[in-house]
Amino acid sequence: xxxEDLERRLEALHPACHGxxxxxxxxxxxxxxxxxxxxxxxxxxxxxxFAEQSSFKTWLFGVIRRTALExxxxxxxxxxxxxxxxxxRPPEVTVASPAAVFDVEETARSLRAALLTLPARQREVLHLxxxxxxxxxxxxxxxxxxxxxxxxxxxxxxxxxxxxxxx
Numbered sequence: 001x002x003x004e005d006l007e008r009r010l011e012a013l014h015p016a017c018h019g020x021x022x023x024x025x026x027x028x029x030x031x032x033x034x035x036x037x038x039x040x041x042x043x044x045x046x047x048x049x050f051a052e053q054s055s056f057k058t059w060l061f062g063v064i065r066r067t068a069l070e071x072x073x074x075x076x077x078x079x080x081x082x083x084x085x086x087x088x089r090p091p092e093v094t095v096a097s098p099a100a101v102f103d104v105e106e107t108a109r110s111l112r113a114a115l116l117t118l119p120a121r122q123r124e125v126l127h128l129x130x131x132x133x134x135x136x137x138x139x140x141x142x143x144x145x146x147x148x149x150x151x152x153x154x155x156x157x158x159x160x161x162x163x164x165x166x167x
Contacts, residue, residue: 001050009056010040016132020061023127024068027112031071039067054141058134061142065124114164122157125150 001009010017021032021039039060042048048063050056115123121143128139140150 003044006044010043010060013057013060016057017060017064019131020127021064021068023124023131024065031068035064035068035071038071039064042067055138057132058138058141061128061132061134062144065142110165114161117164118157118160119153121145122153122160125153126157126161129154 017036017039018032021036022029025031025035039048042063043050043060050059053059115126118126124143125136125139128134128142129136134142136150136154137147139154140147143150145153
């Protein structure tokens with residue numbers, strides 16, 4: 001695949017990639033943008049190569065997810081190192097208010113809130129299937145889990161979400 005083809009595909013998938021990056025970064029927009037930029041750089045400079053063993057979108061979502069995990073792990077290790085210098089005082093953590101994060105209509109807010117109560121794996125599978133239009137099999141590929149496991153997380157997540165929204 002040429003660089004021009006790669007750029008065209010990235011551009012076409014950018015809105016979906018941005019949504020997935022937000023999910024991977026717990027809806028922190030600034031972090032999601034950094035993760036997305038790093039993932040795109042990995043793809044464009046060849047550190048991440050598409051081997052055509054899945055769809056391009058599935059592969060790209062995997063790159064984004066791994067990049068988000070790497071950044072989270074790196075931040076965690078830095079905070080551990082910082083703790084030793086601060087005589088055990090934990091660093092200050094700022095969390096965006098729910099109103100700032102979920103500034104959409106009431107229905108969307110309640111859906112997102114219900115999604116956040118689900119276990120991470122169920123939430124990731126549901127996000128990939130419903131928001132990114134991937135099949136359960138493709139979602140399993142993105143997450144690096146067995147298809148049967150992805151199906152289980154999908155069905156349990158849907159049932160749990162339905163019960164929470166019915167209340």
